[in-house]
Amino acid sequence: MRMIFIGPPGAGKGTQAARLVNQFTIPHISTGDMFRAAVKAGTPMGQEADRYMKAGQLVPDEVTIGLVRERFAEPDTQAGFMLDGFPRTVPQAEALAEALKTDGVNLDVVLLLEVPDELIVERIIGRRSDPETGAIYHLTFNPPPAEIADRLVHRKDDTEDAVRSRLEAYHKMTAPIIPFYESLGLLKRVNGVGTPDEVTAAINEALK
């Protein structure tokens, strides 16, 4: 299974992708997670990416495409993949199409998780993640267990200002890839409003 998750920041892509990869036993490839790991490791690429991420802007295409190319060279992607947060621009979608063509494989589905902007800010501001397990929580919608509360991380780009820039980047740079996948007949729209279980059910319905 080769699938892509598209949707605005905070739509629930990470939450749903984590559930789906268990179902399909494919690697979950999140460019956001990969950039955060590079920032933490202090690599030159991480330092460059950090400047954009903090401001809620997209990391330049050549950096992002290079990162994904390297990840695709690893053997576990032969079995398929779940791309979460990539592609986010038309040049990224074109680079992915080119790479898949070279490998002689096709995408199976592109899931578009739709959540209106007015719900996004609340989801982003309350987001917390567990650095030990990678689990994603929300202070109100998916409260973490009390015993791990101290170790939870609040991302520095999960502020109201940065989320507004990220939403703007989504509408301007990422939304244009929707008609690209629609014209290829790969796009499935999924309502991302509702409880996480309701959204998982809607995804499974779309994948039937």
Ligand code: ADP
């Ligand atoms: P979100 O919660 O917005 O879905 P992600 O964890 O996917 O966040 O991404 C966090 C940040 O990492 C983005 O705001 C952007 O700066 C950078 N990033 C992640 N994926 C990409 C990409 N495909 N192209 C450019 N920048 C990216």
Ligand code: ADP
């Ligand atoms: P994305 O990867 O698209 O940026 P996340 O999966 O990280 O989104 O979810 C963003 C925040 O919203 C997290 O705090 C998460 O717990 C919460 N969340 C995810 N799905 C839902 C949902 N269906 N309803 C309410 N909150 C949700």
